[in-house]
Amino acid sequence: MNATTILVVIIAIVMADYLLERGLSFLNCRSISTQLPDEVKGIYSEEKYQQSQEYKRANCRFELVTASLKVVLLLALLLGGGFAYVDELARGMVQAELLVSLLFFALLFFASEIIFLPFALYHTFGLEERFALNKTTVATFLTDKLKGWLLIVLLGGPLLAAVIWFYQVTQDNFWLYTWLLISGFMILMTMFYSSLIVPLFNKQTPLEQGELRDAIEAFSA
Numbered sequence: 381m382n383a384t385t386i387l388v389v390i391i392a393i394v395m396a397d398y399l400l401e402r403g404l405s406f407l408n409c410r411s412i413s414t415q416l417p418d419e420v421k422g423i424y425s426e427e428k429y430q431q432s433q434e435y436k437r438a439n440c441r442f443e444l445v446t447a448s449l450k451v452v453l454l455l456a457l458l459l460g461g462g463f464a465y466v467d468e469l470a471r472g473m474v475q476a477e478l479l480v481s482l483l484f485f486a487l488l489f490f491a492s493e494i495i496f497l498p499f500a501l502y503h504t505f506g507l508e509e510r511f512a513l514n515k516t517t518v519a520t521f522l523t524d525k526l527k528g529w530l531l532i533v534l535l536g537g538p539l540l541a542a543v544i545w546f547y548q549v550t551q552d553n554f555w556l557y558t559w560l561l562i563s564g565f566m567i568l569m570t571m572f573y574s575s576l577i578v579p580l581f582n583k584q585t586p587l588e589q590g591e592l593r594d595a596i597e598a599f600s601a
Contacts, residue, residue, distance in 0.1 A: 391458060398451045402444065409440035423595050435511045442507060446499050453495070481544045482537065489532070493525075500525075524581055531577070539565060 414430040457463050470483040504521055508514035516524075542561055547554040569577075578584065587593045 387458065391455065394451060394454060394458075398447065402447065405440060405443060405447075409437060412436050412440075420599070423599060431511055435507075435513065438507055438511070442499075442503060446496065449496075453492075477548065478541060478544055482541060485540060490529075493529070527580055531580075 412433050414433045416424065416426045416429045420429075466487050467480070467484055470480045470487060474480055474483055501521070504514055504516055505518075508516075539561070543554070543558050546557040546561075550557060574584075587596075
């Protein structure tokens, strides 16, 4: 399979994924209704429910813009040789293949973060503020961003390094070791995410005993 065929296949996969995701999102957004379901009448405020549904609609439009921009940038990188340029840039900074690969992904990640930072700011301080859902300050937003980046470096870095090393050492069987590693990591995250990761970004307090808690438990049952 030559390089042109591989490129065409990759672009086809990217476009198929984009169209599928947007199609499913369109169907979900079209089904949004501001009418309070009978099952939660008397439990949930009709006004708050309507507000939440309007917020979902606004999020649908926002996601359409950001998802479309992402696929345009990805196609531009694929067709314009952007990935080759980043690879060349990484190779000019470090020598070892493992470090080149890690730096390659790091450059792409942080470039993406910078490009989409205005969208993240708008979502928090524009969209959420419009629906009175934002309680985040600029300082908190920036702190959470830095914490998120640090976690990606501390957790994602070693994970990615292990996957690259598996490929370098085992070649054809690297997928098996990668699957075992990712599966183990996902199990650990499922077990400890709420107790170790969430408290870094949010303050968690148990819901006090009362009418609201009783109603939620009764509805859940």
